Amino acid sequence: MKKITVIKKSFKLLGKRGFKYILFAIFFATGIAIVELSMSFIIQLLLTSFGFVHVEYKIFDNEIPKFSIQIVSLSLVFISIVRFIVQLLTTQTAVFLREYIFLKLRQFSIYSILFENDEEDKNTSSMNFKISEIFNRSADFISYFTNALCMLVQSFFLFLLLFIIAWKEAIISSLGIAIIGCIILYINKLVSMNAKQVPVQQIKLNEGIEKIARNFLFIKLMKKRDDEYQEISEALKEYSSKATSAGFYSNLGTQTGPFLGILLLVCIILISNNIFATNGAILVSFIYLLARFIQSLSILSGYYGNATIYFPQFKLSLLTIESPNFSEISKDNFDKILLNGYRKKIDVKKNYDKISLSDSHKLSSPTIYFKDVTFSYPNSNPIFENLNLTFEKGSQTGLIGPSGVGKSTLLLLITGLLQPTSGQTYINEIPPWEYVSQKNMRIGYVGAEPFLIKGTIKDNICYGLTREVNEQDIYNILEKVSLKELIDEKGLSYIIAEDQSGLSAGQKQRLCLARALLNEPALLILDEATANLDDENELLIAQILADIKSICTTIIVSHRIGILKYADKVIDLKLLKSH
Numbered sequence: 361m362k363k364i365t366v367i368k369k370s371f372k373l374l375g376k377r378g379f380k381y382i383l384f385a386i387f388f389a390t391g392i393a394i395v396e397l398s399m400s401f402i403i404q405l406l407l408t409s410f411g412f413v414h415v416e417y418k419i420f421d422n423e424i425p426k427f428s429i430q431i432v433s434l435s436l437v438f439i440s441i442v443r444f445i446v447q448l449l450t451t452q453t454a455v456f457l458r459e460y461i462f463l464k465l466r467q468f469s470i471y472s473i474l475f476e477n478d479e480e481d482k483n484t485s486s487m488n489f490k491i492s493e494i495f496n497r498s499a500d501f502i503s504y505f506t507n508a509l510c511m512l513v514q515s516f517f518l519f520l521l522l523f524i525i526a527w528k529e530a531i532i533s534s535l536g537i538a539i540i541g542c543i544i545l546y547i548n549k550l551v552s553m554n555a556k557q558v559p560v561q562q563i564k565l566n567e568g569i570e571k572i573a574r575n576f577l578f579i580k581l582m583k584k585r586d587d588e589y590q591e592i593s594e595a596l597k598e599y600s601s602k603a604t605s606a607g608f609y610s611n612l613g614t615q616t617g618p619f620l621g622i623l624l625l626v627c628i629i630l631i632s633n634n635i636f637a638t639n640g641a642i643l644v645s646f647i648y649l650l651a652r653f654i655q656s657l658s659i660l661s662g663y664y665g666n667a668t669i670y671f672p673q674f675k676l677s678l679l680t681i682e683s684p685n686f687s688e689i690s691k692d693n694f695d696k697i698l699l700n701g702y703r704k705k706i707d708v709k710k711n712y713d714k715i716s717l718s719d720s721h722k723l724s725s726p727t728i729y730f731k732d733v734t735f736s737y738p739n740s741n742p743i744f745e746n747l748n749l750t751f752e753k754g755s756q757t758g759l760i761g762p763s764g765v766g767k768s769t770l771l772l773l774i775t776g777l778l779q780p781t782s783g784q785t786y787i788n789e790i791p792p793w794e795y796v797s798q799k800n801m802r803i804g805y806v807g808a809e810p811f812l813i814k815g816t817i818k819d820n821i822c823y824g825l826t827r828e829v830n831e832q833d834i835y836n837i838l839e840k841v842s843l844k845e846l847i848d849e850k851g852l853s854y855i856i857a858e859d860q861s862g863l864s865a866g867q868k869q870r871l872c873l874a875r876a877l878l879n880e881p882a883l884l885i886l887d888e889a890t891a892n893l894d895d896e897n898e899l900l901i902a903q904i905l906a907d908i909k910s911i912c913t914t915i916i917v918s919h920r921i922g923i924l925k926y927a928d929k930v931i932d933l934k935l936l937k938s939h
């Protein structure tokens with residue numbers, strides 16, 4: 361990515377609000393420089409009041425009166441309080457900005473997972489990696505960058521003040537600081553070189569872990585565990601070594617500043633004393649400001665080093681904002697959300713939003729029409745051409761045909777997840793997507809792969825329910841699909857893990873069927889939903905489906921005939937396509 365593109369995209373990511381926070385931070389940082397100037401004067405006053413240094417103060421030929429030690433001490437306390445507040449505001453603005461960016465990126469990431477890029481492979485590992493590694497580190501980058509910017513501004517003003525207090529010493533100091541700056545910049549280059557490799561190894565590491573998690577049995581069976589271990593270990597070692605090197609150089613840069621700074625201070629004191637013979641009180645002020653300046657520079661170097669470490673991740677997250685929806689999501693009032701944390705606990709109420717049984721129009725089974733439907737996947741031959749079909753209200757239709765003939769594709773067209781290339785599909789009088797998007801619409805879907813969430817059996821069976829049910833309804837439906845024994849043994853609160861272990865394939869499939877049936881669907885779609893059941897259980901499900909015929913339009917894709925026993929119609933897609 362070109363530098364100019366990075367800058368443009370960074371502005372887009374920050375948005376007006378982010379930019380506003382940066383300006384606030386810079387404003388407070390300027391305040392700190394002014395506070396430092398006051399501090400240096402008060403130190404002078406303190407030294408003269410104690411009699412450590414004797415000097416006559418004059419501003420525009422007017423002598424400044426001597427103050428009592430009490431007044432000077434009180435001023436010192438006052439200015440320290442002001443300094444504390446301004447410093448707190450500066451660093452807090454950076455913290456606020458960090459959370460703002462992190463919240464924005466995470467919120468958008470969740471939005472895009474749910475609503476964008478359907479073709480993208482979505483899995484826990486890569487999603488977590490993106491959020492916890494890439495976005496978290498990007499937010500860290502923003503925070504370090506803002507702090508570095510504040511320190512730069514602060515250092516700049518302190519530098520100007522040095523010239524105001526003692527310009528000759530300031531010129532000599534500038535030379536020394538230029539040399540120190542060059543050394544620190546060189547060290548930071550080493551930080552950057554190492555940091556660049558960190559996300560590359562992180563991605564390798566993440567992909568390796570994901571590969572193992574997905575294919576563990578296969579890897580074990582093929583005796584590839586050693587190879588996988590070797591490969592991941594390499595990435596891990598490389599990652600750790602690059603991260604440690606980047607951290608080391610960043611640390612070296614931070615520590616080099618004060619070390620060389622002290623040497624510079626000693627030189628300045630010697631030169632000032634021996635050559636310029638500057639007044640003692642002024643020299644004390646100068647030395648105080650120079651020490652603060654060097655301190656600011658070394659903090660700046662630390663922030664800059666850390667920002668360099670996380671810059672590669674920040675660059676990666678800039679790709680996120682390429683989505684046209686990013687600006688829309690960014691309009692959320694994030695300041696309000698962040699400030700809420702300081703004021704009160706946010707009360708998140710679960711909104712179940714169930715319908716009453718009187719909402720009868722949504723309960724009636726629909727009729728589905730296909731009119732001259734042609735469909736092809738991008739860059740492929742058409743799967744269907746001029747297809748005309750009707751699935752009558754309350755009917756049960758079986759779809760059969762050889763593998764790859766288009767059975768699942770037809771289901772996707774019915775549910776509106778795919779659009780015909782030409783022709784029209786309707787459910788009742790409206791397009792399928794509109795039909796299924798209706799609030800509280802009762803649709804049941806069960807596929808060959810059971811969709812189970814991490815949670816209890818009860819959580820799973822109630823997931824997506826749009827009608828009120830009680831515990832008895834749940835027990836009844838589980839009994840109907842022959843899961844009573846399982847529930848008696850494990851209970852409704854039995855937890856199904858993320859890898860779905862603990863239940864047999866058939867039990868999982870029956871659980872999914874029970875979930876679909878519990879919702880009393882008006883439209884029920886089963887795609888090889890009984891593939892893992894024995895004949896006895898399959899016939900049992902066929903019987904349940906026969907019982908709900910009058911209230912539900914059912915479409916069943918299956919290679920097995922048992923489940924189609926009570927079907928009103930069985931369509932062989934191969935025959936249909938050859939006509």
Ligand SMILES: Nc1ncnc2c1ncn2[C@@H]1O[C@H](COP(=O)(O)OP(=O)(O)OP(=O)(O)O)[C@@H](O)[C@H]1O
Nearest residue numbers: 737738740743761762763764765766767768769770
């Ligand atoms: N997303 C996709 N992009 C491109 N081609 C696809 C896509 N999904 C499926 N296909 C192709 O479309 C054809 C029909 O696939 P579909 O999954 O509908 O078949 P099916 O009859 O359900 O098969 P099976 O019985 O094996 O599940 C196949 O040739 C398949 O390779």
